[in-house]
Amino acid sequence: MFERLVRxxxxxxxxxxxxxxxxxxxxxxxxxxxxxxxxxxxDELQHIDYLYRAPSIVHSGDKVGxxxxxxxxxxxxxxxxxxxxxxxxxYSPSNxxxxxxxxxxxxTPLYYTVxxxxxxxxxxxxxxxxxxxxxxxVGGWYLAAGLFVTxxxxxxxxxxxxxxxxxxxxxxxxxxxxxxxxxxxxxxIALLAGASLVWSVLWWEESPRRRMWLPxxxxxxxxxxxxxxxxxxxxxxxxxxxxxxxxxxxxxxxEPDGTEPPRPGLTRSVILAALVSLLSxxxxxxxxxxxxxxxxxxxxxxxxxxxxxxxxxxxxxFLSHVGAFLEVFYxxxxxxxxxLIGPLLQSTMALLVFAGTFAVAFLLDRTRSxxxxxxxSLLVVGLVGAPxxxxxxxxxxxxxxxxxxxxxxxxxxxxLATALSAVRRKPAQWFIGVSGAVLYLIVLAWMxxxxx
Numbered sequence: 001m002f003e004r005l006v007r008x009x010x011x012x013x014x015x016x017x018x019x020x021x022x023x024x025x026x027x028x029x030x031x032x033x034x035x036x037x038x039x040x041x042x043d044e045l046q047h048i049d050y051l052y053r054a055p056s057i058v059h060s061g062d063k064v065g066x067x068x069x070x071x072x073x074x075x076x077x078x079x080x081x082x083x084x085x086x087x088x089x090x091y092s093p094s095n096x097x098x099x100x101x102x103x104x105x106x107x108t109p110l111y112y113t114v115x116x117x118x119x120x121x122x123x124x125x126x127x128x129x130x131x132x133x134x135x136x137x138v139g140g141w142y143l144a145a146g147l148f149v150t151x152x153x154x155x156x157x158x159x160x161x162x163x164x165x166x167x168x169x170x171x172x173x174x175x176x177x178x179x180x181x182x183x184x185x186x187x188x189i190a191l192l193a194g195a196s197l198v199w200s201v202l203w204w205e206e207s208p209r210r211r212m213w214l215p216x217x218x219x220x221x222x223x224x225x226x227x228x229x230x231x232x233x234x235x236x237x238x239x240x241x242x243x244x245x246x247x248x249x250x251x252x253x254x255e256p257d258g259t260e261p262p263r264p265g266l267t268r269s270v271i272l273a274a275l276v277s278l279l280s281x282x283x284x285x286x287x288x289x290x291x292x293x294x295x296x297x298x299x300x301x302x303x304x305x306x307x308x309x310x311x312x313x314x315x316x317x318f319l320s321h322v323g324a325f326l327e328v329f330y331x332x333x334x335x336x337x338x339x340l341i342g343p344l345l346q347s348t349m350a351l352l353v354f355a356g357t358f359a360v361a362f363l364l365d366r367t368r369s370x371x372x373x374x375x376x377s378l379l380v381v382g383l384v385g386a387p388x389x390x391x392x393x394x395x396x397x398x399x400x401x402x403x404x405x406x407x408x409x410x411x412x413x414x415x416l417a418t419a420l421s422a423v424r425r426k427p428a429q430w431f432i433g434v435s436g437a438v439l440y441l442i443v444l445a446w447m448x449x450x451x452x
Contacts, residue, residue, distance in 0.1 A: 017161035021151050022144045024165075024440065025172040025181075029140025031447050032182040033133060036337050039077045040183040042406075045069075045096060046104040047112070047184040051119075051135055054112035059294050060105040063093040071132050072096065078335075108287050110224045111186040115139075132184060139188035143181035146191030147172060149199050150413040156202060157371040157421035163429040164420050166436030167352070171416055173443035174346040175332035176405050186226045187406045193222040194232040194410030198417075201236045202370060204272065205243065205262035212272050219276040220283045222410065227284040230392075231325070231385040232410035237273045238377040244269040246369060256366040288396060314400040318387050321403055326382035327354050328415035330405035341446050345439050352432070353412075356419025364422060375418040378411060385411070 039045060049068035050058050074085035083095050093100020118141070119134035126134060147168045154164045171177060180187035200215040215236065222229045246253075247263035255261050264272075324330060329350035336342045360367055361375040386403045393399050423429055 013161040014155065017165040018148055018151055020162075020165045021147050021168050024169045025144045025147050026140045028169075028172055028178060028440075028444060029137065029143055029182050031444060032178060032337065033136045033140070035447050036182065037075050039072050039075050040179065040185070041078055041080075041335055042179075042183070042185065043103060044183050044185060045072050045077070046098075046102045047186070048072075048132055048135075049102050050104045050107065050109070050112045051116055051131060051184055054109050054116045057109050057294075058102050058105045058107075060291055062102045062105060063100045064096065064102050066091060067131075069093065069096055069100075071130075075132075105291055106288070107186055107226060108224050110221070111189055111226070114189075115184070135184050136182050139181040139183065142189045142192050143172060143177065146189075146193075146195050146413065149192065149195035150416050153195065153199050153202065153413060154417040154420045157374075157417055158368055159417070159420035159423070160429050163423060163433035163436070166433040166440070167420060168416065168436075169440040170345065170436035171329075171349055171412070173338075173342075173440050174329060174349055175336045175338065175342040176329060176346060176409065177412070178342070178443075179332075179335070179337055180406060180409070187409055189225055190229060190406070190409035191412055193218070193225055193229055195413035197222050197232050197236055197410070198239075198374070198414050201239060205264055205370075208264040208268035208272070212268065212275075215272060216275050216279060219280045223280040223284045224287070227288070227392075228389060228407050229410045230280060230284060231381055231388065231407075233276060233280045234385070234388070235377050235381045235411060235414060237277050238380060239374055240264075240269050240273045240276075242373045242377060243369075246373060253369070255368055261369040285396075308399040308401050310394065310398060310400045313394055314390060317400055317402065318390050321386035321390060323383050324386035324403055325408045325411060326379065328378075328382070328408050328411045329353060330403075330408045332405050338443055338446055339450075341443055345443060348439070353415040353419045356422040357415055359422045360418050368421070371418050371421045374414055378414050378418065381411065 039048075045064060045068055048071050049064040052065060052067045069083075069091035070085075070087070070089075073082045073089075073091065076082055077097070080097060083089070083091055115135050115138050116131070118138045119131055122134040122137060123129060123131060151161075151164055151168055154168075155161065172181075177191060180190070182188075197215065197218045200211075200218050204211040204215050219233050219236070222232055243262065244264060244266060246261070251263070253261070327350040329346050332343060332346055338345075357375045357378055360371050361379055385408070389403060389407060390400060393401065420432075423432055
């Protein structure tokens with residue numbers, strides 16, 4: 001029976017490995033949603049309120065509604081004294097964090113609307129009336145889709161299917177991916193957005209004239225999901241520039257397998273880089289201006305914003321964040337549902353991804369040009385990405401906030417794909433494959449044994 005299973009797995013390695021990634025990540029999400037029902041302190045109350053209001057726009061200064069306040073009262077927020085749970089009570093926003101002000105007004109309704117459209121039928125299937133539970137389960141779909149696209153990118157760069165699947169499942173179990181995917185937050189779709197954008201540019205390379213529309217569309221959507229996602233736009237624009245430069249500097253160089261690497265022309269490269277950059281920036285800035293002009297109260301009067309206002313450029317914070325995203329699995333912060341094992345797994349993944357990315361960029365021979373150029377782009381963005389976000393925050397709103405790990409989520413697919421392409425020897429593939437599967441199972445067992 002075991003030999004038959006091995007034969008089946010070898011006959012369709014891509015399909016079976018992809019299914020393992022998809023269903024394994026969904027299982028992880030379902031267990032987390034089932035066993036961790038409390039609200040996340042990372043603004044989930046505000047995101048839940050936006051989910052209930054979608055597709056309507058939340059304006060700066062708006063108060064959270066009764067549905068969202070009832071969700072917090074009945075689910076409980078860690079380290080916060082919420083009012084008693086009641087299906088009939090009328091709650092006062094002043095009893096909730098930020099005096100009940102919805103701080104999610106800086107986001108477009110795009111994520112919330114898409115999630116609501118997908119979650120509403122799910123409430124009928126589940127036979128439960130909780131839009132929040134259904135929305136959290138939809139986050140598992142985003143996680144699975146994001147990991148599948150990452151799997152496709154990794155295979156394109158030469159990674160082996162089953163070790164790749166195991167490592168991707170271990171990545172799904174890290175706090176930076178698991179918690180957002182199982183809570184209501186725009187960060188839950190960041191992995192899918194970042195992976196889709198990278199894949200679209202690799203797809204464009206094959207036919208630069210006809211396929212330009214997809215990277216442009218995905219670049220705009222990625223930023224509209226969350227403005228911070230602009231760092232993934234910077235990543236692909238830098239890759240486009242490096243790809244053209246590579247073609248000009250080494251016009252006769254072949255790939256390790258003897259094939260011609262993609263060599264998009266100057267005109268197509270400039271047009272794509274310019275349109276992706278300008279349209280993404282226009283979408284982000286345009287929405288920020290709209291929110292300012294339609295604010296119910298001044299943005300400065302919002303408690304969370306007021307505590308982040310600074311009178312001068314945060315030079316120390318700016319410089320201290322140089323290189324922060326060299327590890328795309330940036331430290332998860334204080335809120336971790338899988339205590340002890342989660343941070344340990346995340347540190348392990350951070351080491352693996354950084355080492356692999358650096359090796360592909362500068363150390364390994366016979367590396368595909370796509371992998372090498374993507375890894376170099378990622379390292380450059382890793383150096384300047386966090387300071388860039390700090391500068392954008394200051395010049396757009398005069399605020400400074402230390403960069404949390406979730407801001408690097410759109411960079412994770414490129415990091416995983418390039419790092420996995422570096423693992424070529426059989427013993428190393430077996431090691432990371434078995435280790436990834438074991439770590440995934442440990443986190444899964446941990447959640448089942450130690451529910452919150």
